[in-house]
Amino acid sequence: QQPVQSPQAVILREGEDAVINCSSSKALYSVHWYRQKHGEAPVFLMILLKGGEQKGHDKISASFNEKKQQSSLYLTASQLSYSGTYFCGTEIGSNYQLIWGAGTKLIIKP
C-alpha cells in the first residue's frame, strides 16, 4: 500500500533539472509533496487532488495522473537549496490519513 518513489537518489549539478515519481497501487484521492532536510521536519511543497491538475510555484511543479495512479515532481534549474529528501504522501479516499513513500534523496552540487 506504500507508494513507490523513484529514483531512490539523484545527484545533480546546480542548474540541472530533476523528476521524482510517486506511484501507487491504489486509486488516489490526493498526493502531497514534502521536502525534508537532514535533521529537520518535513516542509510542505504542494498538494494535488484527483482530477489530473498540475501545480507549481517558482521552479518546482507537480502533476497528478489519476488514471495511472501516479504523481511526478519537477524541479527546474535546481538550486543548492533544493537538496534534501523528497517524500510523497498519498491519500486514499478523503480520510486525511497519509501513506508516505520511502523518499527520494536529492543532492545538488555546485
Added chain:
Amino acid sequence: DTGVSQDPRHKITKRGQNVTFRCDPISEHNRLYWYRQTLGQGPEFLTYFQNEAQLEKSRLLSDRFSAERPKGSFSTLEIQRTEQGDSAMYLCASSLSVGPTDEQFFGPGTRLTVL
C-alpha cells in the same frame, strides 16, 4: 519554524520504561497528527485527532501506544513498556481544515532512543 512545537526534542530511556511526548500545534489548527519516522524511511502514520476526538489510529499501532488531545489543544503521546524497536523520530503535525484535504505543518520531532 512552522509554529508546531514538540517536547522533549530528545529522549533516552531504558527498555521497559514509559515515556510521554508533548505536541503543541498551531493555535487555530483543529487537526493534529502523530507520525513515527525511522532512518531512511518516510513518516509512518500513527494517529490523528480532529479537535479532541481521536478519529483514526493505525492498525499497526501496538496497545502500548496511547495518545490524547484534551480540550482540542496540545496532545500527548505515551509509550508504555518501551522496546528497542520503538527507537525512532516521533513527529507531530497540525492542520486547519479549510478544504478537501489539508496542508500539514510539522514540528521538529522528538527523537527517542531506547537502550
